[in-house]
Amino acid sequence: MKSFKSLLILLFLSFSVVAQDQSDKDSLNIRNFYDMSLLHGKSYDWLDYLSNEIGGRLSGSYEAQQAVEYTKSELEKLGLDKVWLQPVMVPKWVRGEREFGYIQTGPGSTRNINITALGGSVATPQGGTRAKVIEVQGIEDLAEYGRKNIEGKIVFFNRPMRADLINTFEAYGGAVDQRHDGAKEAAKYGAVGVIVRSMNLRLDDYPHAGNMSYGDLPKSERIPAAAISTNDVEYLSGLLKIQKDLELYFKLNCKQLDDVQSYNVIGEITGSEHPEKIMVVGGHLDSWDLGDGSHDDGAGVVQSMEVLRLFKETGYKPKNTIRVVLFMNEENGLRGGKKYAEVAKEKGENHVFALESDSGGFTPRGFGFEANDAQFEKIQSWKPLFEPYLIHYFERGESGADIGPLKGGNTVLAGLKPDSQRYFDYHHTAIDTFDKVSKRELELGAATMASLMYLVDKYGFDNSHKADSASSQ
Amino acid sequence: MKSFKSLLILLFLSFSVVAQDQSDKDSLNIRNFYDMSLLHGKSYDWLDYLSNEIGGRLSGSYEAQQAVEYTKSELEKLGLDKVWLQPVMVPKWVRGEREFGYIQTGPGSTRNINITALGGSVATPQGGTRAKVIEVQGIEDLAEYGRKNIEGKIVFFNRPMRADLINTFEAYGGAVDQRHDGAKEAAKYGAVGVIVRSMNLRLDDYPHAGNMSYGDLPKSERIPAAAISTNDVEYLSGLLKIQKDLELYFKLNCKQLDDVQSYNVIGEITGSEHPEKIMVVGGHLDSWDLGDGSHDDGAGVVQSMEVLRLFKETGYKPKNTIRVVLFMNEENGLRGGKKYAEVAKEKGENHVFALESDSGGFTPRGFGFEANDAQFEKIQSWKPLFEPYLIHYFERGESGADIGPLKGGNTVLAGLKPDSQRYFDYHHTAIDTFDKVSKRELELGAATMASLMYLVDKYGFDNSHKADSASSQ
Numbered sequence: 001m002k003s004f005k006s007l008l009i010l011l012f013l014s015f016s017v018v019a020q021d022q023s024d025k026d027s028l029n030i031r032n033f034y035d036m037s038l039l040h041g042k043s044y045d046w047l048d049y050l051s052n053e054i055g056g057r058l059s060g061s062y063e064a065q066q067a068v069e070y071t072k073s074e075l076e077k078l079g080l081d082k083v084w085l086q087p088v089m090v091p092k093w094v095r096g097e098r099e100f101g102y103i104q105t106g107p108g109s110t111r112n113i114n115i116t117a118l119g120g121s122v123a124t125p126q127g128g129t130r131a132k133v134i135e136v137q138g139i140e141d142l143a144e145y146g147r148k149n150i151e152g153k154i155v156f157f158n159r160p161m162r163a164d165l166i167n168t169f170e171a172y173g174g175a176v177d178q179r180h181d182g183a184k185e186a187a188k189y190g191a192v193g194v195i196v197r198s199m200n201l202r203l204d205d206y207p208h209a210g211n212m213s214y215g216d217l218p219k220s221e222r223i224p225a226a227a228i229s230t231n232d233v234e235y236l237s238g239l240l241k242i243q244k245d246l247e248l249y250f251k252l253n254c255k256q257l258d259d260v261q262s263y264n265v266i267g268e269i270t271g272s273e274h275p276e277k278i279m280v281v282g283g284h285l286d287s288w289d290l291g292d293g294s295h296d297d298g299a300g301v302v303q304s305m306e307v308l309r310l311f312k313e314t315g316y317k318p319k320n321t322i323r324v325v326l327f328m329n330e331e332n333g334l335r336g337g338k339k340y341a342e343v344a345k346e347k348g349e350n351h352v353f354a355l356e357s358d359s360g361g362f363t364p365r366g367f368g369f370e371a372n373d374a375q376f377e378k379i380q381s382w383k384p385l386f387e388p389y390l391i392h393y394f395e396r397g398e399s400g401a402d403i404g405p406l407k408g409g410n411t412v413l414a415g416l417k418p419d420s421q422r423y424f425d426y427h428h429t430a431i432d433t434f435d436k437v438s439k440r441e442l443e444l445g446a447a448t449m450a451s452l453m454y455l456v457d458k459y460g461f462d463n464s465h466k467a468d469s470a471s472s473q
Numbered sequence: 474m475k476s477f478k479s480l481l482i483l484l485f486l487s488f489s490v491v492a493q494d495q496s497d498k499d500s501l502n503i504r505n506f507y508d509m510s511l512l513h514g515k516s517y518d519w520l521d522y523l524s525n526e527i528g529g530r531l532s533g534s535y536e537a538q539q540a541v542e543y544t545k546s547e548l549e550k551l552g553l554d555k556v557w558l559q560p561v562m563v564p565k566w567v568r569g570e571r572e573f574g575y576i577q578t579g580p581g582s583t584r585n586i587n588i589t590a591l592g593g594s595v596a597t598p599q600g601g602t603r604a605k606v607i608e609v610q611g612i613e614d615l616a617e618y619g620r621k622n623i624e625g626k627i628v629f630f631n632r633p634m635r636a637d638l639i640n641t642f643e644a645y646g647g648a649v650d651q652r653h654d655g656a657k658e659a660a661k662y663g664a665v666g667v668i669v670r671s672m673n674l675r676l677d678d679y680p681h682a683g684n685m686s687y688g689d690l691p692k693s694e695r696i697p698a699a700a701i702s703t704n705d706v707e708y709l710s711g712l713l714k715i716q717k718d719l720e721l722y723f724k725l726n727c728k729q730l731d732d733v734q735s736y737n738v739i740g741e742i743t744g745s746e747h748p749e750k751i752m753v754v755g756g757h758l759d760s761w762d763l764g765d766g767s768h769d770d771g772a773g774v775v776q777s778m779e780v781l782r783l784f785k786e787t788g789y790k791p792k793n794t795i796r797v798v799l800f801m802n803e804e805n806g807l808r809g810g811k812k813y814a815e816v817a818k819e820k821g822e823n824h825v826f827a828l829e830s831d832s833g834g835f836t837p838r839g840f841g842f843e844a845n846d847a848q849f850e851k852i853q854s855w856k857p858l859f860e861p862y863l864i865h866y867f868e869r870g871e872s873g874a875d876i877g878p879l880k881g882g883n884t885v886l887a888g889l890k891p892d893s894q895r896y897f898d899y900h901h902t903a904i905d906t907f908d909k910v911s912k913r914e915l916e917l918g919a920a921t922m923a924s925l926m927y928l929v930d931k932y933g934f935d936n937s938h939k940a941d942s943a944s945s946q
Contacts, residue, residue: 034637034639035637038636038637039636039637163511163512163913164507164508164511164512166507166861166862166863166917167863168913201913202912202913363836363892363894365863388639389639390639390640390838390866392865392866393863393865419836419892421836421911421913421914421917422911422913422914425911438894438895438898439675440636440641440674440675440894440895441894441895444639444894
């Protein structure tokens with residue numbers, strides 16, 4: 001009995017030692033990723049090139065093609081096992097000449113407004129659109145006002161993002177239907193155009209672009225849709241209170257052209273033990289055209305590239321196949337994400353994990369996961385390894401648009417969650433530019449992503465995270 | 474036996490219900506602080522005035538005096554029980570004409586450098602200081618080089634802040650001795666001046682001011698000390714490798730004048746149950762003069778004022794006395810902090826808690842505490858209440874310089890810990906300006922501070938946090 005007890009204690013101690021060794025090794029490897037990223041990182045230089053040498057990368061544009069070629073050639077320098085382009089047809093919407101608009105503030109007096117066409121919008125007629133304005137707080141107001149109050153007018157959607165929500169993406173989610181569906185719905189009541197309060201939590205002069213859709217609306221019924229800056233929104237709304245019949249003028253010159261050929265850019269380190277098990281890390285290459293797309297999503301692109309570079313540079317050889325996927329056309333079509341998942345399905349590929357960074361290059365706070373209970377429990381057991389890096393947030397939630405089509409089966413999806421407070425200061429505007437990205441914050445994000453990829457690679461989701469061979473079954 | 478067990482269960486359930494009720498009430502009160510701050514906050518407007526109407530507030534300057542008067546008058550509008558000025562004599566160091574310097578890059582060719590005198594430095598001689606340069610990696614190198622290599626030269630301290638440290642304040646702590654003590658030590662080896670690598674983690678053109686001290690060094694032996702921008706540091710260091718005997722020229726026009734009268738600004742809500750128990754929340758009113766001191770420490774000032782306003786506006790009546798203290802002269806003397814503690818001691822005041830915000834107006838991550846085990850355990854029991862606001866960091870560590878002199882007895886000290894990644898991009902520079910502060914981040918910090926002050930007021934540190942009357946004994 002005594003010797004059995006001793007044996008048990010001995011066994012327990014050995015397990016403890018092994019577990020402690022593993023945990024120490026993990027701590028060390030993770031420390032290596034952070035050191036390499038912060039001291040010898042490449043992400044910031046890559047972003048500099050993408051942002052300042054190439055610039056805004058609207059799907060189908062020359063800049064988007066340049067970004068494809070640049071990132072492919074940079075991935076080729078990393079000594080990966082494979083780098084390739086995955087063809088995908090993408091929509092090509094062009095802005096044309098910059099938009100123009102004003103409020104008729106009085107007889108012969110006007111005030112110009114900062115305005116941008118929404119992606120997918122039709123142009124205004126040749127001479128622009130001029131009409132009275134009806135302000136509403138959301139799509140649900142349209143039915144209440146009815147055709148008699150809306151017909152022939154410009155509908156002005158002005159429900160702000162909620163400042164009391166701590167996660168600004170939630171605030172965005174609560175307002176963005178006005179931008180996406182406002183024109184489609186207002187057209188049904190005979191509106192001649194739509195202007196939307198920019199998806200912005202602060203008051204400034206920058207209009208926010210973004211996608212919209214007419215759904216099934218016949219071409220002949222489509223009306224032009226634009227966003228105006230929050231300062232102009234406040235002015236317009238105030239003026240409307242004392243001057244209900246004021247007129248607004250705007251002119252959009254945008255156009256939807258035929259789909260064109262484009263590409264997802266893919267690089268891979270083939271797994272040493274389980275080459276058939278695939279783990280994806282990615283962001284999207286395309287951006288809106290007003291700024292240079294540094295936060296959305298240049299940051300996610302270069303962080304994802306950096307993950308594979310950190311693996312190579314620190315000498316970590318993944319057991320599973322690690323793929324960086326730089327998706328095309330997240331902003332106005334999601335064609336890249338859909339194509340990647342479609343091809344994966346055709347080929348019968350086994351995707352065990354996908355991680356996306358598409359919430360800006362700000363200080364990383366943690367991750368949102370789409371995972372089952374057992375998978376999520378495993379993930380949470382890794383939290384202590386992240387604490388030295390002030391990464392505390394591990395919650396269930398949305399992962400990323402581009403990896404969304406991979407959902408299904410046992411594939412775990414994750415999204416990097418950076419601090420969200422300033423994201424909508426820049427999102428889709430002319431000031432989403434390189435100077436708004438902090439080198440350190442960007443690099444911390446890349447290291448945080450590499451650390452998670454490492455843990456998933458090493459321990460998988462099938463067994464105890466303590467066992468080194470956990471992903472072997 | 475059975476009925477005793479039932480009684481126990483009943484008792485347990487009642488306690489649970491009471492505890493749940495309390496916790497719900499706490500959640501609600503905390504939510505109110507956040508809502509009020511984010512939707513109807515005053516902190517950002519106050520900071521706008523301090524930064525843009527008043528500007529940099531060096532101790533003893535007219536701007537510092539304006540800040541005293543402005544904040545006093547704003548506190549008086551809040552309906553507090555008492556607002557007063559606490560006199561304190563402060564050092565008055567003046568910059569004089571802006572500094573100038575260059576590297577002699579070759580015969581007849583120079584490169585200007587971005588340079589700023591360190592606070593407390595003597596001026597250069599009338600015609601400036603010109604000398605050869607010896608680059609060192611820290612004070613400890615001086616003894617190694619010795620007088621024969623240092624005499625007659627300018628010592629160039631160039632040990633960078635460590636980029637691999639996640640908390641940038643740690644990186645600062647590991648480099649700032651060069652700025653604070655470099656001149657005092659170099660003078661002992663016959664150096665004629667000191668230039669220091671700016672306390673900055675990135676490469677840019679902004680020199681970082683900050684305090685230095687000659688200690689006991691006789692006046693006649695004091696040598697001028699300045700910081701230069703990191704871009705200039707890199708240039709100088711590179712050039713020195715191929716041109717060891719290059720000369721550097723700089724001219725400082727600063728001067729230490731006699732001490733002048735100034736003030737701490739104090740406002741108070743007198744406690745409803747324990748007026749004799751005092752809880753302080755504060756920041757420092759003075760700043761360096763190159764920028765407008767928005768992050769350091771305009772943010773802390775307005776957040777501290779906002780805490781009392783949030784209590785008043787949400788109708789929370791504290792049991793203890795809540796004091797906002799806006800300290801004078803943190804940057805170059807800490808006279809305000811010392812004076813406040815000195816007066817408190819003279820009066821035999823009982824300070825149970827003090828909270829300082831002096832780490833910038835960035836997204837709050839949590840707090841650092843100076844507390845004993847029992848106190849810290851109590852604090853940690855409150856963590857779940859902060860999770861909805863993404864406040865996760867509750868660790869032992871430094872609190873704040875101004876409240877430091879209150880240390881002793883059972884006084885618990887705390888410091889707000891905002892995200893630190895960008896703090897040293899701005900700290901003590903010409904770009905520590907209002908536009909670098911995010912309204913939301915500032916407001917989240919104020920609400921987070923109010924929430925902690927509320928919990929300490931309600932539960933104190935003497936008893937179980939579940940009992941409403943915990944602070945009554």
